[in-house]
Amino acid sequence: MSGPMLGKRRIAVFGAGYIGLVTGACFAQLGHDVVVRDIQQERVEILRSGGVPIHEDGLASLIAENAEHLTFTLDAEEAVRDAEVVYVCVDTPSTPSGDADLSRIWQVIDTLRDARHLMAVAVKSTVPVGTGARVRAEMDRAGLEHVGYASNPEFTAEGKAVRDFMRPDRVVIGADDPETAKLIAQLHEGVDGPIAQMDVRSAEMVKLAANALLATKISFANEIATICEATGADVEQVVHAVGLDHRLGPHFMRPGVGWGGSCFPKDSRALRALAGNAGYSFQLLTSVIEVNDLQPRRAIQRLKDELGGVFHNRTVALLGVAFKPGTDDVREAPSVIIASRLLSEGADVRCWDPLVRQLGSAPWSSTTRCATPLEAMTGADAAIIVTEWPELQDVAWGEAAEIMARPLVFDGRNLLDPQRMASLGFTYMSVGRETVRGEV
Numbered sequence: 001m002s003g004p005m006l007g008k009r010r011i012a013v014f015g016a017g018y019i020g021l022v023t024g025a026c027f028a029q030l031g032h033d034v035v036v037r038d039i040q041q042e043r044v045e046i047l048r049s050g051g052v053p054i055h056e057d058g059l060a061s062l063i064a065e066n067a068e069h070l071t072f073t074l075d076a077e078e079a080v081r082d083a084e085v086v087y088v089c090v091d092t093p094s095t096p097s098g099d100a101d102l103s104r105i106w107q108v109i110d111t112l113r114d115a116r117h118l119m120a121v122a123v124k125s126t127v128p129v130g131t132g133a134r135v136r137a138e139m140d141r142a143g144l145e146h147v148g149y150a151s152n153p154e155f156t157a158e159g160k161a162v163r164d165f166m167r168p169d170r171v172v173i174g175a176d177d178p179e180t181a182k183l184i185a186q187l188h189e190g191v192d193g194p195i196a197q198m199d200v201r202s203a204e205m206v207k208l209a210a211n212a213l214l215a216t217k218i219s220f221a222n223e224i225a226t227i228c229e230a231t232g233a234d235v236e237q238v239v240h241a242v243g244l245d246h247r248l249g250p251h252f253m254r255p256g257v258g259w260g261g262s263c264f265p266k267d268s269r270a271l272r273a274l275a276g277n278a279g280y281s282f283q284l285l286t287s288v289i290e291v292n293d294l295q296p297r298r299a300i301q302r303l304k305d306e307l308g309g310v311f312h313n314r315t316v317a318l319l320g321v322a323f324k325p326g327t328d329d330v331r332e333a334p335s336v337i338i339a340s341r342l343l344s345e346g347a348d349v350r351c352w353d354p355l356v357r358q359l360g361s362a363p364w365s366s367t368t369r370c371a372t373p374l375e376a377m378t379g380a381d382a383a384i385i386v387t388e389w390p391e392l393q394d395v396a397w398g399e400a401a402e403i404m405a406r407p408l409v410f411d412g413r414n415l416l417d418p419q420r421m422a423s424l425g426f427t428y429m430s431v432g433r434e435t436v437r438g439e440v
């Protein structure tokens with residue numbers, strides 16, 4: 001951005017996770033002065049020394065480019081002191097009951113008690129409908145009646161978060177007073193996307209409903225895939241042609257071993273819990289979640305059958321650990337279920353992932369870490385593709401067939417071409433497509 005900026009504001013972002021860092025860096029890029037506050041000392045130190053603690057496309061360069069008006073701190077008071085707007089981007093993990101844990105949001109709100117100079121507080125964290133009203137009441141009690149409140153949910157997908165922030169399908173702004181709505185809209189000047197303005201509760205619901213519908217589309221495609229397997233249809237052809245209907249669209253219909261990550265699992269549980277707490281049983285969403293729980297288990301069962309019903313003393317190469325390509329995030333990844341199931345049945349698991357670095361805890365501590373897909377497949381009785389890393393398309397599969405104890409691939413993301421794999425001698429299993437068997 002060049003030249004003086006009219007609507008330039010001082011923004012304090014609470015939370016330096018995926019969302020907070022992307023939000024902070026993008027607001028800085030839009031010309032605002034931003035301070036990002038986190039409670040993790042290590043994280044703040046890395047950021048202060050010019051590093052970026054997470055992998056997100058384009059984020060490191062954005063942070064570097066805007067270093068002049070993007071700072072990091074551990075000190076909440078320091079963050080708030082000069083701020084005009086506070087952005088809450090802390091995580092809201094699932095509790096054992098499936099509800100969202102809002103304790104970190106409350107901690108932020110508690111630190112604002114004396115911040116009478118603020119113009120507005122905006123919450124980006126995903127929260128149950130009604131949270132804003134409770135925060136509003138708490139702010140009123142603390143003497144912050146004059147400070148606006150907004151719900152400004154994020155729709156960024158990991159790996160594409162910077163692009164999604166700068167060129168979103170929509171910016172949802174929920175505010176119960178027009179000045180706050182206007183202020184938050186002004187902060188987004190320079191963002192290339194339409195603004196959908198509404199009341200706070202509706203904005204909170206948009207976020208939950210959007211993620212639930214995306215998860216529903218995937219679970220639907222996965223159920224169709226299962227029926228394709230049973231009837232001999234090819235799910236890739238089916239989904240492609242179904243998606244040509246402009247009313248349905250091609251997106252989020254890729255079958256596979258299920259959705260994971262920090263959002264869909266948590267948000268679908270939170271919406272189901274929200275409905276349940278209101279006395280309504282959200283049956284459709286319950287089924288969507290159940291279908292997804294079964295997806296990696298079905299994959300393991302099919303692979304086990306192919307291996308003669310046992311994993312004990314078998315070596316399985318697990319290709320891809322991250323919950324999707326382009327990220328190092330393993331939260332609620334299908335790979336966790338798959339690795340745990342394989343280990344519990346006595347398999348030796350050799351795993352590979354190009355980005356995920358920290359694999360110290362269970363189940364990964366019981367697996368062998370490999371530097372390349374070929375290393376993981378050396379001597380293996382089977383390989384299972386769990387994340388559709390593009391690198392896997394470029395593997396020398398002919399060589400893989402030679403070095404595996406048995407040329408068997410379960411492609412949990414339908415990444416590879418069945419005929420090609422068969423021509424290389426593989427038994428090739430995938431999701432919603434016929435298993436092909438090459439000549440060995």
Ligand code: UGA
Nearest residue numbers: 154155156157158218252253254258259260261263323324
């Ligand atoms: C998701 C939403 O896409 C974002 O819009 C939202 O802002 C974000 O959650 C959030 O609530 O913060 P994300 O979790 O980063 O983003 O990842 P997605 O690209 O949506 O993928 C989620 C999972 O679904 C992955 O495990 C992916 O492999 C799986 N998936 C996705 C499929 O199995 N099939 C598909 O067709 C698409």
